[in-house]
Amino acid sequence: MALTIKEVEHVALLARLELNADEKQTFAEQMGTILDYANRLNELDTDGIEPLSHILPVFNVLRDDEVKPGSPREEILSNAPLLEDQQYKVPKII
Amino acid sequence: MSKEFETVIGLEVHAELKTATKAFCSCTTTFGAEPNTQVCPVCSGFPGMLPVLNRKMVELAIRTGIALNSEIPEICKFDRKNYFYPDLPKAYQISQYDLPICQGGFLDIDVDGEQKRIGITRAHLEEDAGKLVHQGDITTTPFSLVDLNRSGVPLLEIVSEPEMRSAREARAYMEKLRSILLFAGVSDCKMQEGSLRCDANVSVRPVGQKEFGTRTETKNLNSFRSLERAIEYEVRRQIEAIEDGEKIVQETRTWDEEKQQTRSMRSKEEAHDYRYFPEPDLSPLKISREWIAAIASNMPELPVQARRRLVEEYALPEYDAAIITLSPDYLEFFDQCISIYNDAKIVSNWMMSELNRLLNQNNMEISDCRLKPADLAQLLKLIDDGSISGKMAKTVFEEMFKSGKKPELIIKEKGMALISDEATLISLIDGIIRNNTKVMEDYRNGKEKAFGFFVGQIMKVSKGQANPAVVNKLLKERLSQ
Ligand SMILES: [Zn+2]
Secondary structure (H helix, E strand, C coil), X not given: CCCCHHHHHHHHHHCCCCCCHHHHHHHHHHHXXXXXXXXXXXXXXXXXXXXXXXXXXXXXXXXXXXXXXXXXXXXXXXXCCCEECCEEEEECCC | CCCCEEEEEEEXXXXXXXXXXXXXXXCECCCCCCCCXXXXXXXXCCCCCCCCEEHHHHHHHHHHHHHCCCECCCEECCEEEECCCCCCCCCEEEECCCCCCEECCEEEEEECCEEEEEEEEEEEEEECCCEEEECCCCCCCCEEEEECCCCCCEEEEEEECCCECXXXXXXXXXXXXXXXXXXXXXXXXXXXXXXEEEEEEEEEXXXXXXXXXXXXXXXXECCHHHHHHHHHHHHXXXXXXXXXXXXXXXXXXXXXXXXXXXXXXXXXXCCCCCCCEECCCCCCEECCHHHHHHHHCCCCCCHHHHHHHHXXXXXXXXXXXXXXCCCHHHHHHHHHHHCCCCCHHHHHHXXXXXXXXXXXXXXXXXXXXXXXXXXXXXXXXXXXXXXXXXXXXXXXXXXXXXXXXXXXXXXXXXXCCCECCHHHHHHHHHHHHXXXXXXXXXXXXXXXXXXXXXXXXXXHHCCCCECHHHHHHHHHHHHCC
16 A cells, blocks of 8 residues: 655655655655565464564674774775865754 | 642763773774774774674673663663764664663662662663764854764663652762762763763653653753753743743753753754664674673672771761762772771861862862872871861862872971970960060969960961960960969
8 A cells, every 4th residue: 555645755854855746656656565565474473473683593793892993084084075174074953 | 949840850871881992893982082083984884884792882781780780681682773963974873772781770869868769761782973063153154074983982871760859869860870880980971071971851740740741851961060950940941831831842952051041952854753673783682691690790899888888897977978989089089098097087077178179179080189198198197296287287288289299398398387396385485475464464363364365376476386285285384483
């Protein structure tokens, strides 16, 4: 079942996406299809089954608390669209 | 505050854990470095990078849980909290949602001589965000700058039950929590540097009403004082609003230190939906009971134990013991002092009055101060053996605090030593008696007050340096000759 346009707008806002009317319509249908598919899981009987928190049976993958050098600043900042004083320059958000 | 309302406060405290490296990468956590020099692809949120959990971070959280009487569940896991903000490079924060590392717990606070137990709901692990620096005037500048050195630093968020009923209780809770974290050695708790931060959830309700009122969350509380003031302000504001027939809006507010008021941070875009989901890049944690026992067996002395020790071993009043155990450095100072000078109550008095006054005046912690415990002990010995008066000792103490010099040196430099030499005092006393023969007659005729006059004169002439005990003895002798 397709999502309502309002639901698509809400998700778009959370994702900071600007959608035009056509896109909203398209996504309402596509997301509806995806949800319908996921909804099939609800048909299974999961009584008495522990919720899964990780897909693999691994636990306690841990690292010792030992400092290793990070990356050179120029390298890390080389992808920044805007820079000032060795920092990322971004539109102000309060 | 109006009488018919009751205040309800719960606190969310973020403590930076004292690890050498970040939560999910091996970058250093040292404070104060040049911007973006302690970063790597993981903590800068480059696509495809994988986090690996820091063992020490987990152990410090377990240690905190033990100190806060929490339950450490056998399984805990990490989740993604999704939101967009420029200081959060991945656009999600790794946190813990439904299976946190510490569940429940409590701590005890003292307010007005009464002890009260405050419940702890939970404590969960998460990573810190980077730092946003606004350039120039915040209202006009169109840009902010981002420094990611702090991004990924391990945090423990400790959430209290809404069980505090006044700003003072909230402050006492915060102070107690800080002392526990310090004693347990899990955080530096430097509020000015942001390694201990606090958000306050505040609501009011008519006395007798069961349901809570609508609450607001006030952020940006980076000192005990601003915590107390912000809560007091918020309580007043909410009561006034209700009495004016307005509705309290559930919202996030910020404390404006300059204006001393809270201000709404609401924006029309506000859509709080963090869409938590399990972090697929981190495995869950299985915490064995053996692991907890090993950590518990290495716990340092906690405030509650230290306090009992002070009361039982040194017979200190509960009040003194509570103040001395507010920080491990403070207790260490006391312990060192008492190992040299054994009157605990006198040491405690000097710490709580003179030392505290100077620390507060200079906005300093005991660890920043140059005064050494052995030197305070020595000063107290000098008072006892009559080398210096108690009053002068306070002046000497101030100088010790400022310069870190030894008390004997200051007394010598300033010529403050008491005069106890009998010959010197006798010539002084005789001179004064000679110049005041009428008063001497009065004394001999039974006018007791005249004795005080002579003592006053001797103190004046000696600039307060005549040893009072010796003066008393000699004056009696000379007057009766
Ligand atoms: Zn890193």
